[in-house]
Amino acid sequence: MTQHTDQPDDRISEPLASASAEIDTKPKVSVVIPAMNEMRTIDKIVHEARSVHPLTEVIVIDNGSQDGTAMIAAQAGARVIRYAAALGHDVGRSIGAREARGDIILFTDGDIVIGANNLIPFVEAVDRGVDVALNMYEGKLRSSEITTVALCKKVLNAMLQRSDLGGSSLTTIPHAMSRRALNIIGLESLAVPPKAQAIAITKGLLVQPVHFVDVGAVNPKRRKKPDPLVPLITGDHLEAIHWLLSQEGPRANFSDLGRKRERVVD
Ligand SMILES: O=c1ccn([C@@H]2O[C@H](COP(=O)(O)OP(=O)(O)O)[C@@H](O)[C@H]2O)c(=O)[nH]1
Numbered sequence: 001m002t003q004h005t006d007q008p009d010d011r012i013s014e015p016l017a018s019a020s021a022e023i024d025t026k027p028k029v030s031v032v033i034p035a036m037n038e039m040r041t042i043d044k045i046v047h048e049a050r051s052v053h054p055l056t057e058v059i060v061i062d063n064g065s066q067d068g069t070a071m072i073a074a075q076a077g078a079r080v081i082r083y084a085a086a087l088g089h090d091v092g093r094s095i096g097a098r099e100a101r102g103d104i105i106l107f108t109d110g111d112i113v114i115g116a117n118n119l120i121p122f123v124e125a126v127d128r129g130v131d132v133a134l135n136m137y138e139g140k141l142r143s144s145e146i147t148t149v150a151l152c153k154k155v156l157n158a159m160l161q162r163s164d165l166g167g168s169s170l171t172t173i174p175h176a177m178s179r180r181a182l183n184i185i186g187l188e189s190l191a192v193p194p195k196a197q198a199i200a201i202t203k204g205l206l207v208q209p210v211h212f213v214d215v216g217a218v219n220p221k222r223r224k225k226p227d228p229l230v231p232l233i234t235g236d237h238l239e240a241i242h243w244l245l246s247q248e249g250p251r252a253n254f255s256d257l258g259r260k261r262e263r264v265v266d
């Protein structure tokens with residue numbers, strides 16, 4: 001069922017017949033799925049998402065699709081929010097989180113079918129007190145195939161004094177967070193996942209990798225070279241560092257071991 005609100009005109013408000021009446025009782029879990037032209041996978045993804053908990057709502061943010069994704073998602077039982085134009089990567093996460101009514105918000109993509117058995121550990125972790133439950137997937141860190149994206153994730157965690165997180169990141173799905181974490185991180189920052197991670201850690205939330213899902217192996221998009229997501233994700237990490245320095249100062253609590261800079265004379 002499409003949410004009706006007075007949104008900018010590119011939001012489509014005609015109703016879509018949903019296979020499941022919106023659950024009246026407040027959901028425990030909200031699953032947020034941004035989707036653009038994902039007709040081949042969205043029904044299976046919605047089906048798995050609905051199975052993570054008895055009180056679950058699934059929110060698909062359909063944007064810029066030309067392939068019937070919205071109709072298929074609605075028929076699979078999702079609440080569908082539709083935008084005529086593409087929103088760009090991760091903006092759908094913010095919009096879905098804004099509409100979410102659950103105590104626990106689980107995020108996944110519309111192109112990778114992940115079984116409920118591999119989604120439930122993220123929900124269970126938040127239910128037992130983790131604020132931000134991350135995927136243990138770190139990307140390619142072996143020296144023979146190391147990627148810029150994997151390095152960015154690892155370095156940001158080190159700058160946040162959380163090297164224990166390795167390359168685990170809010171960039172990577174699936175992940176889940178508590179309502180408290182969502183409120184502290186803020187909706188807008190969810191659209192820049194590494195910045196959301198910097199905020200969560202700096203504000204003292206309990207951020208933990210909880211389960212391994214090898215999304216790198218199953219991600220269907222073999223993107224053209226150069227991969228357009230590399231500059232996007234690299235820039236996201238620079239935004240995260242910019243935020244960190246704005247909060248913690250130019251060295252973000254890393255000592256310069258008492259350099260006597262004042263001794264430098266022209
Ligand atoms: O403008 C966009 C671009 C992507 N997506 C969705 O965001 C998710 C991740 O996109 P993609 O698979 O391209 O990124 P990857 O997972 O390969 O990094 C997918 O569900 C896309 O359908 C979207 O909703 N709007």
Ligand SMILES: O=C(O)[C@@H](COP(=O)(O)O)O[C@H]1O[C@H](CO)[C@@H](O)[C@H](O)[C@H]1O
Nearest residue numbers: 089090109149171172173193215216219
């Ligand atoms: O997990 C990741 O690091 C990236 C890229 O994954 P792969 O290069 O396909 O292993 O995929 C994520 O990043 C995108 C940009 O932030 C998000 O839009 C995707 O939801 C997420 O899968």
